[in-house]
Amino acid sequence: MILDRFPQLKGLILDMDGVLWHDNEPIGDLAKIFADITELGLKVVLATNNATKLPEDYALKLSKFHVDFPREHILSSSETTAIYLANTLQPGSRVYVVGSSSLSAVLKKSGFELANVEEFKHADAVVVGLDTHITHEKIANAALLIRAGARFVATNTDATYPTPQGLYPGAGVMVAAVQTASGQVPEVIGKPFTAMYKEALLRLGTINSETMGVGDRLETDIAGAQNAGCLAGAVLTGVCTELEAQTWAPTPDLIARDLDTLING
Ligand SMILES: [Mg+2]
Known part of the structure; x- marks a missing residue:
């Protein structure tokens, strides 16, 4: 059991895709796993780089697996981007978005004014995330605004994301396009x-x-935990192999076959 090895442990920050599920297939008995975590007295936040879905979308998905999980403890990179901007920009600041409609909705809900293509001459920040309708015009607008002084903020830089057809281009592709066109490195x-x-x-x-x-x-979840000074636990139900996890430097604090084994093994 995890507290035998880490008696100081009070909280978990769990990734979702590849940890809790693959697409719509749960990985293990999620209701039991979450009940076990609660029984150990551990608190949980779910955190994903995916900026195209809202916390309520994930709460709904969890409910289908018989897990009642509060949306306030679910973080996506779009919501975190809005919080970050709210802490560093004036309310009502103008933001130009290259990203999904849900990213725009989250930023609008946080009180930002969204710049549209016709009035792109000034913005306080350009936010770039996964955009499946990216165009040359959007990249040009983003680059011009950044060159005119707008801050350049990226939801995430994942190169790809898995689909049943194989790996599709992720937000990192759009970020790289704007980075190349603007000559600026994003936050x-x-x-x-x-x-x-x-x-x-x-x-x-x-x-x-x-x-x-x-x-x-490893490059996102494990490196991120290590960058934040947290303990790092790798599970082998997603993209990394056991050998890759063992040879990652610094080695993760815990490597487990799956989340159930990480908690109970
Ligand atoms: Mg994952």
Whole structure:
């Protein structure tokens, strides 16, 4: 059991894809796993780099697997981007979005004015995330605004994401396009950067040394946990192999076959 090895542990920051499920297939008995976590007295925040879905979408998905999970403890990179901007820009600041409609909705809900293509001559920030309708015009607008002084913020820089057809281009592709066109390096919110971990720790009410970040991707989940000073737990139900996890430097604090084994093994 995890507390035998890490008696200081009070909170978990769990990745979702590849940890809790593959698409619509749960990985193990999620209702039992969450009940076990609660029984151990551990608090949980779910954190994903995916900026195209809302926390309520994930809460609904969990309910289909018989897990009743509060949406306030679910963080996506889009929501974290909005929180980050709200902390660093004036209310009502103008933001130009290259990203999904849900990213725009989250930013609008947070009180930002969204710049449209016709009035792109000034914005306070350009936010770039996964955009399946990216165009040359959007990249041009984003680059011109950044060159005119707008801050350049990226939800995440994941190169790809898995689909049944294979790996599709991720947000990192759009970010790279704007980065190349603008000549500027973005501030990145998602894992492996620390903004999402800082927000997760606030919501957990724990400090980094008593919190473990758990995920299946070494370059984001494990590197992010380590960058944030958290314990790092790798599970082998997603993209990384056991050998890759063992040879990652620094080695994750825990490597487990799956989340159930990580908690109970
Ligand atoms: Mg994952």
